[in-house]
Amino acid sequence: MPSATAAIQGLIGRLFFRDATVTRVEDIGRSFRRLVLSGPALREVSWTPGDKLQIFLPGIGSRTYTPLRWDSSTGETELLAYLHGDGPGTQWAKTVSAGAAIQVFGPRGSLVVGGTPPAVVFGDETSLALARANGVPGRTVLEVTSPGETQAALDALSFSGVTLVARQSNDAHREALVDAVVQALQAHPGAPLVLSGRAAAIQGVRQGLKARKVEFAAVKAKAYWAPGKVGLD
Ligand SMILES: Cc1cc2nc3c(=O)[nH]c(=O)nc-3n(C[C@H](O)[C@H](O)[C@H](O)COP(=O)(O)OP(=O)(O)OC[C@H]3O[C@@H](n4cnc5c(N)ncnc54)[C@H](O)[C@@H]3O)c2cc1C
Numbered sequence: 001m002p003s004a005t006a007a008i009q010g011l012i013g014r015l016f017f018r019d020a021t022v023t024r025v026e027d028i029g030r031s032f033r034r035l036v037l038s039g040p041a042l043r044e045v046s047w048t049p050g051d052k053l054q055i056f057l058p059g060i061g062s063r064t065y066t067p068l069r070w071d072s073s074t075g076e077t078e079l080l081a082y083l084h085g086d087g088p089g090t091q092w093a094k095t096v097s098a099g100a101a102i103q104v105f106g107p108r109g110s111l112v113v114g115g116t117p118p119a120v121v122f123g124d125e126t127s128l129a130l131a132r133a134n135g136v137p138g139r140t141v142l143e144v145t146s147p148g149e150t151q152a153a154l155d156a157l158s159f160s161g162v163t164l165v166a167r168q169s170n171d172a173h174r175e176a177l178v179d180a181v182v183q184a185l186q187a188h189p190g191a192p193l194v195l196s197g198r199a200a201a202i203q204g205v206r207q208g209l210k211a212r213k214v215e216f217a218a219v220k221a222k223a224y225w226a227p228g229k230v231g232l233d
Pocket of ligand 1: 052063064065066067079080081082083084085086087088089090091110125126127129130222223224225226227228229230231232233
C-alpha cells in the first residue's frame with residue numbers, strides 16, 4: 001500500500017507535476033548516469049542554476065535532483081544521478097530507459113549558483129550537477145568515495161579544475177576538506193560559499209572555517225543527504 005506521503009504527492013502530482021519523457025540515458029562508469037528529459041511541459045520554464053527538480057516515483061514519493069542545464073525553448077533538461085546504493089531514486093536512475101514517461105515537480109528554488117561572482121561550491125558526488133551549473137572551473141571542492149569514478153563523470157561533463165578529496169573513515173579527511181575550501185576562497189575573494197552534499201561534511205567544513213576564522217562574502221548550505229535519512233529535500 002502506498003505511504004501517506006506518496007498518496008498525498010500523487011494527489012498533488014495530478015495538479016502540479018509536469019509530464020516529461022526520458023529521451024536519452026548515458027552510463028558514466030559504474031557510479032553515474034546522465035539522463036536527458038524532454039517535453040512540451042518543460043518549455044517556457046523559468047530556471048535558475050542550482051534549482052532542484054523532484055522526480056515523482058509512483059507509490060514511493062519523490063527524489064530530488066539538480067538540473068545541469070535547462071533549455072526552456074526546446075523543453076529539455078538534464079540530470080546527473082549518483083548511483084550510490086539501492087534506494088528508490090537510485091533504482092529509478094539505474095534502470096530507466098529512453099522513452100519512459102515520467103512526472104516531475106519543479107524546477108524550484110534551492111541553492112543559487114552561477115551569479116556574479118560565481119560561488120565556491122563544496123559538496124560530493126551528488127553536487128556535480130550543482131558545480132557544473134555554477135559554470136566556472138576552479139571553484140569546486142568535492143569529497144568523494146572514488147576519485148577515479150568522479151573524475152570520469154567530470155570528464156564526461158567537460159568540467160575541469162575540481163579539487164577531489166577522498167573520503168576516509170571517521171571523517172579523517174575533514175581537515176583536508178577545510179584546507180581545500182580555504183584555498184578556493186582565497187583564490188576567489190568575494191565569492192559566496194555554497195555548501196551541499198552530506199550533512200555531516202557540511203557541518204565539519206563550517207566548523208573548520210569558523211575555527212580558522214576564515215572570512216567569506218556569504219554562505220548558503222543545503223544538506224542533500226544524510227546516512228539513514230531517505231529522500232531529503
Ligand atoms: C536539493 C537537492 C538536490 C540534489 N541533487 C542531486 C543530484 O543532482 N544528483 C544526485 O545524484 N543526487 C542529488 N541529490 C541527492 C539525492 O536526492 C539523495 O541522494 C537521495 O537520497 C537519493 O534517493 P535514493 O532513493 O537513492 O536514496 P534514499 O531512499 O533517499 O536513501 C537510502 C539510503 O541511502 C543513503 N544515501 C542517500 N544518498 C547517498 C549518497 N549520495 N551516498 C551514500 N549514501 C546515500 C541514505 O542516507 C539512506 O540511508 C539532491 C538532493 C537535494 C536535497
